[in-house]
Amino acid sequence: MDVASLCAAFNSACKLGMAPGQRPRDDDPQRTELLHRTFATLAAAYLPRLPGLQDTKFCVVPLWACAKAGFWGGGLAVALLQRLGRDGGALMRQANDQDHANVWWCLTSAPPELSARVDVAQLLQASSRGLLLLPPAKVGPQACSNVLWGCTKLGVPDPDLPHFMTSCLVPALQEAKCQHLSMALYALGELREDCGHQPRPQDLQRLAAEVARRLALAPQAVGGGHFGGGGTFTPQHLSNMLLGCSKLGLTDPDLLRPLAAAAGRAAGRMIEQALANSLYALAVLDCKGPAYAPAVRCLTMEVQQRLQRLPDVFNPQHLSNMLYALAELGFKDPAYAPVVALAAECKRRGFAGFNAQGLSNSAWALAKMGCDSDQAWFESAVAAAVQLGIAGVFAPQAVANFWYALALVRHRPATPLLESTEAASEVLRTRANCQDCASLLCSLAILGVPYDPRLVGVLLERLGELLPRTGEVNGQDLANSLWALAAMGPDVLSRHRSSVEGLLREVVRRWDGAEALAVGGSGALPFNILGLTQLWQVQQELAHADGCGELAGILATGKGPGPRGSLLSTMRRAAEEEGAKADQQGISALQRQVVSALGRLQQRLASAGQAQRQPAGAPRIVSVSGEQQVEGVVGRVDVVVELAGGRRVAVEVDGPTHFMANDPHMRVRDGPTQLRDRQLGRLFGAGNVVSVPHWEWREMRRDGGREEGYLLRLLGLEACGP
Structure with a gap:
C-alpha cells in the first residue's frame, strides 16, 4: 500500500471505532482492543515510510486518527510529531489551516508523558510562524477556534497568534458553526484570565453580536434546532459562552439576556459542571433582576432536583461554586429549596474533598445568605478547615473569608481553629493584603476569641508595611x-x-x-x-x-x-x-416586655412604700425611661432606670444577636456588645450597667411576679421587694 492508501486506512479504521456523532467509543473494551490492534498493524507498515514524507497531510492525517482513537502507543504518534518538528518545523511552515488546527487539537489530547519525547514548544512555535504567514482569507473558522482552544491548554507561543486567529474568524462569523463561536468565545475568556491576552474590543463586539443574532433567530431551538448551516448551540456551548463572557467582562444585556434565557431552558440537559459553571458565570456577570430571574430559577431548581435524585453527581468544586453564585446573586432566603439542598449536601459530606478555597467560599456564601439556624453546618466546616491545615493550604484571603463567615453567623470556633490560624502567621505576614488583615482582625473581635498577641501583632505589622503603598489600604x-x-x-x-x-x-x-x-x-x-x-x-x-x-x-x-x-x-x-x-428599626417585642415589667414594678414599689409608710430615701424606682440617648455612645440605651438617691442604672435587653449562636458559647457576648458595655460602665459607674439576656427573660414564661422578682434582683432591690 502506498502512503495515501495507508492514510485512508487510518481514517477508515478510526471511524469504525467511533460512536454516532464522531465520538470515541470507550464503553466497549473488546472493540477498543480490536481498534488498537488494527492501528498497531497499520503503524508497523507506516513507520518505515516516515523519514521520506514531504507532505504535511501524510503526517497529520494518521496523527489525527491516532488521537481520535486514543492510540498513543507503538511509537507512531511520537514519530509523526518528531517528523513534523524536524528541520525547525519545515513541514509545519507549509501546512494549511486545517493541518495546523489538527496538530493543535492532537496535542491537547496527548498524554503528559509525550512531552518527554517530543519538543512540543518547538513544534508549536513552528506552527505559530506558519499560521501567521497564511493569508487571513485562507484560515477558516474551525481552524481559528481549534487553535484558540489549543492556546488555552498548551500556551501561547507568539503573543500575536490569538489576535491573528481572532481577526481571521471575525470576517467569517456567518459561515462559522455554533461550535466554533462558542469555543472561540470561551477560549478568549480563558486567555484573558490566564495570560492577560486582551482581545480587540471591535472583534469581541462582532463575535458577541453574531452569537446574539443566532440566539434571537430561534430561541426555542437552542440545543435541538439548527441555525442554517451553522449547527446548533448545545447546552455545553451555552455554559461555555457564559463562562467566557464572565472572564472577558462582557456585560452587554443584548447578549447576556438571550444567552442566560437559553441556558435556563437547557438546564435539564446540562452536565453537572455546566450547571455549576452557568450559575457561577451569571453571578460574576451580576445577572440580577427580573430579566434573569427565570434563567436563574430554572438552573437552581435543576440543581435541587439532581441533588435529590443523585446527590453524589456534583463534586466539591461544583457545590462550592454554586453556593458562591447564589450568594453573589443576592439570595437572602435560607429556606429557598436549592440553598437548603446544597447546604445539606455539604454537611452530609462533612466537606470531604473540598479544597481550602472551596471550603472558604462555601462558608462565606451560606453566611451571606443567612443560613445561621443550623450551627452544626459551620461546626462541620470548622472541623474540615482544621483537618486541611490553615497554615499549609489556605491563602490569606481564604483565611480571612472563612473567619468573616463565622463572624457573620456568630459561630465562635473551638480553640484548634485559632491555633491553626496562628500557625499561618508567616503566610499572613508576607502575603496578606490590607482587606485580609482588617477583615480577620474584625472577625476575631466580633467573635471575642481569646486574644492572641502574636497573631494580632503579625496582622498589624503587615498593615504597617502596606500603609506607604499607594492604593493598598x-x-x-x-x-x-x-x-x-x-x-x-x-x-x-x-x-x-x-x-x-x-x-x-x-x-x-x-x-x-x-x-x-x-x-x-x-x-x-x-x-x-x-x-x-x-x-x-x-x-x-x-x-x-x-x-x-x-x-x-x-x-x-x-x-x-x-x-x-x-x-x-x-x-x-x-x-x-x-x-x-x-x-428607626423600632424596639423589639422583648424590649417592650421588659419596659412594661419595669413600669409595673415601679408602681408596685410605690404602692408598697405608701402602705408600709417607708421613710424617705427608701429604695424605690423614681423613673423608667426607654430608648435614652447617652453622650459618647453610639445608639440609645434600651432602658435607663433612676432609683431613689440619684442612682441611674442602664438596662440593656440583649437578644440573640448579642451572643454567640453555637454551643458551648451561646451565653458569650460578642465583641460589639462587650465594647458597648465597657463604654456604658464608664458613664453610669461600676455596677450600674445590667443586661437582660433573652434566654433568662424567656424563662419567666410571661409570669408577672417572676418577672418583677427577676428585675428586683437585677437592680439590687431585693430588700424592698413586695
Missing part, C-alpha cells in the same frame, strides 16, 4: 482595623500602641488631604458613615487605655476650618446618624 480597612483593636479591649490598644499610632496618623493624613481638595463642601470623604462611627468608638476607648492618653489627641488634630468641619465633629455627627438609623 482604603479608608474602611483603616477604620475596621482600629475598631477591632478597640473592641478587643484597652489592654490590646496599649500593647500595640505603636501600630495604633501609625494607623491613627494615617487617618488624619487622609482626612486633611481630602479637606484640602474639597471646595465648597464638594469632594468625596475618605471615610463613610460606618467608618466614621467606628472611629468615634475608637476615640472613646483611647482615653481609657493605659499609655494611650496622647493617642486620644491625634484624631482631634484633624482639620476643622475646612468645608466639613473637624474630623472629631464629623465623627460625632456620623455616630449620631448611625444611632438614629438604628432607632
Whole structure:
C-alpha cells in the first residue's frame, strides 16, 4: 500500500471505532482492543515510510486518527510529531489551516508523558510562524477556534497568534458553526484570565453580536434546532459562552439576556459542571433582576432536583461554586429549596474533598445568605478547615473569608481553629493584603476569641508595611482595623500602641488631604458613615487605655476650618446618624416586655412604700425611661432606670444577636456588645450597667411576679421587694 492508501486506512479504521456523532467509543473494551490492534498493524507498515514524507497531510492525517482513537502507543504518534518538528518545523511552515488546527487539537489530547519525547514548544512555535504567514482569507473558522482552544491548554507561543486567529474568524462569523463561536468565545475568556491576552474590543463586539443574532433567530431551538448551516448551540456551548463572557467582562444585556434565557431552558440537559459553571458565570456577570430571574430559577431548581435524585453527581468544586453564585446573586432566603439542598449536601459530606478555597467560599456564601439556624453546618466546616491545615493550604484571603463567615453567623470556633490560624502567621505576614488583615482582625473581635498577641501583632505589622503603598489600604480597612483593636479591649490598644499610632496618623493624613481638595463642601470623604462611627468608638476607648492618653489627641488634630468641619465633629455627627438609623428599626417585642415589667414594678414599689409608710430615701424606682440617648455612645440605651438617691442604672435587653449562636458559647457576648458595655460602665459607674439576656427573660414564661422578682434582683432591690 502506498502512503495515501495507508492514510485512508487510518481514517477508515478510526471511524469504525467511533460512536454516532464522531465520538470515541470507550464503553466497549473488546472493540477498543480490536481498534488498537488494527492501528498497531497499520503503524508497523507506516513507520518505515516516515523519514521520506514531504507532505504535511501524510503526517497529520494518521496523527489525527491516532488521537481520535486514543492510540498513543507503538511509537507512531511520537514519530509523526518528531517528523513534523524536524528541520525547525519545515513541514509545519507549509501546512494549511486545517493541518495546523489538527496538530493543535492532537496535542491537547496527548498524554503528559509525550512531552518527554517530543519538543512540543518547538513544534508549536513552528506552527505559530506558519499560521501567521497564511493569508487571513485562507484560515477558516474551525481552524481559528481549534487553535484558540489549543492556546488555552498548551500556551501561547507568539503573543500575536490569538489576535491573528481572532481577526481571521471575525470576517467569517456567518459561515462559522455554533461550535466554533462558542469555543472561540470561551477560549478568549480563558486567555484573558490566564495570560492577560486582551482581545480587540471591535472583534469581541462582532463575535458577541453574531452569537446574539443566532440566539434571537430561534430561541426555542437552542440545543435541538439548527441555525442554517451553522449547527446548533448545545447546552455545553451555552455554559461555555457564559463562562467566557464572565472572564472577558462582557456585560452587554443584548447578549447576556438571550444567552442566560437559553441556558435556563437547557438546564435539564446540562452536565453537572455546566450547571455549576452557568450559575457561577451569571453571578460574576451580576445577572440580577427580573430579566434573569427565570434563567436563574430554572438552573437552581435543576440543581435541587439532581441533588435529590443523585446527590453524589456534583463534586466539591461544583457545590462550592454554586453556593458562591447564589450568594453573589443576592439570595437572602435560607429556606429557598436549592440553598437548603446544597447546604445539606455539604454537611452530609462533612466537606470531604473540598479544597481550602472551596471550603472558604462555601462558608462565606451560606453566611451571606443567612443560613445561621443550623450551627452544626459551620461546626462541620470548622472541623474540615482544621483537618486541611490553615497554615499549609489556605491563602490569606481564604483565611480571612472563612473567619468573616463565622463572624457573620456568630459561630465562635473551638480553640484548634485559632491555633491553626496562628500557625499561618508567616503566610499572613508576607502575603496578606490590607482587606485580609482588617477583615480577620474584625472577625476575631466580633467573635471575642481569646486574644492572641502574636497573631494580632503579625496582622498589624503587615498593615504597617502596606500603609506607604499607594492604593493598598482604603479608608474602611483603616477604620475596621482600629475598631477591632478597640473592641478587643484597652489592654490590646496599649500593647500595640505603636501600630495604633501609625494607623491613627494615617487617618488624619487622609482626612486633611481630602479637606484640602474639597471646595465648597464638594469632594468625596475618605471615610463613610460606618467608618466614621467606628472611629468615634475608637476615640472613646483611647482615653481609657493605659499609655494611650496622647493617642486620644491625634484624631482631634484633624482639620476643622475646612468645608466639613473637624474630623472629631464629623465623627460625632456620623455616630449620631448611625444611632438614629438604628432607632428607626423600632424596639423589639422583648424590649417592650421588659419596659412594661419595669413600669409595673415601679408602681408596685410605690404602692408598697405608701402602705408600709417607708421613710424617705427608701429604695424605690423614681423613673423608667426607654430608648435614652447617652453622650459618647453610639445608639440609645434600651432602658435607663433612676432609683431613689440619684442612682441611674442602664438596662440593656440583649437578644440573640448579642451572643454567640453555637454551643458551648451561646451565653458569650460578642465583641460589639462587650465594647458597648465597657463604654456604658464608664458613664453610669461600676455596677450600674445590667443586661437582660433573652434566654433568662424567656424563662419567666410571661409570669408577672417572676418577672418583677427577676428585675428586683437585677437592680439590687431585693430588700424592698413586695
